Amino acid sequence: MSVKYKITRLASQICPPVMLPLLRKAYRASIGRSVVFNPGQQNLDVYWDPVMEQVLETWGEGNVWSEIQLALAGRQGRVLDIACGTGKTMEVLSGEPSLELWGCDISDRLIDRAIERGIHPERVHVGDATKLPYPDGFFDFSFSIGSIEHFTEDGIAAMLAECRRVTRVMAFHTHPVSRRGDNEGWITTAQSYFNNSVDWWLPKYQAQFQHVRVLNSLWSDERSEGRWFVCS
Template sequence: MNVESLKVNKQSWDEVAHRFYGRNPLPEYGPLAPREDELNLFGDVTDLKILDIGCGSGHSLQYMSKRNAGELWGIDLSKKQIDAAKLVLDNCNSPVSLFESPMEENPGIPEDYFDSVYSIYALGWTTDLDKTLANVNNYLKKGGMFIFSWEHPLHSRVSNKDDVLAVTKSYHEEGPYNHEAWDHPAIMQQYRISTYMNSLINNGFKIEKMIEDVCLTDEDVHRHANRWYSFEKAKAIPTTIIIKSQKL
């Protein structure tokens, strides 16, 4: 676990949390990606115990509450995000437990307890992928599922300038990097798809499905013009990977 990276990221998230309030929560898995309405990866969550890794402003947990989940749990590095989530989830029918903590640590979350753990566009912030996935495995009941989405590893390696796609960095290069789309210090982690999959396998998961489709509508042409996740780039390079796995 890189303590300095966590310190930098915590400060940045506390400063920019308001910009990401309610951004791409479930049923969305990410920009220009298929939604849970289409994929149905979770199935019926009625009465299930649910944990959100990198819960942000709590809107994905709110979605789970509306689908009658039994218990809502969340963990996030940012105090501002946790404070926002407390307000968003204040009137939920389901019991709510939120923790301000790095995902690499267990701040008191029960083990062998959850039916489902998920992470929507947050896992790439971990400074220790194996430790985080080991934690997730410990939280889950046997047979429980872990679903996560994150920026597709190819997306930041290919630029789109004047409608010309060019590889600007090696796909094989892994490790921490400063994301150019952020105007605050932000240290994310670059991994190949094989690294995610092998780390899941090594930490006791069976991979059930991987999705790297894009969803391009007429509305998205204008909504995603000249953005980091642009419509034109998404026609050639996926924006998002979504992986569903099960604890063995």
């Protein structure tokens, strides 16, 4: 357990909930931003952060959650949410009766929250998305939302290879790309992530999938724009 996580956990215990976002904002301002181009490892502490847990409950409203519902509307079969977090996206998709929804995430804290919200415990798994525990072709569809950009380059390749291995029909991945169209590298703000161009990302998908289509997403911020990589 890192020092950063210990401090965050202590803050969540002694501070009123309303103060946590303000403390988090002040912390972000204090550390500023750093950029590298070949990170050695991910920053995983954030996935045990109670503030991040709350962010995951609302951040896809009006954009990516509507988009994944459209992508899977009318489809049937077994679906894997890779890096499912608190299970909120699975809950959003639960109105599609022909889908059997499964999820995995590296954070036991977030998986516990998914189970608390009513996701069946046998359909969520704590583990590394680069080493999925499912048989080949176990899922008809899979998706990730705002996740793969937080992996290292080796992790991206491994995650996509595993996604291809367990997915029979089609995979949907959405994440930010550079608004300027540049390869800005590995940026550390509240989370660490790659903010690079579509041209940087596309060969990584094409190394695993025969057909890859890039579509715009409604999600955006001041530095990035969302893109869907639809793989079959």
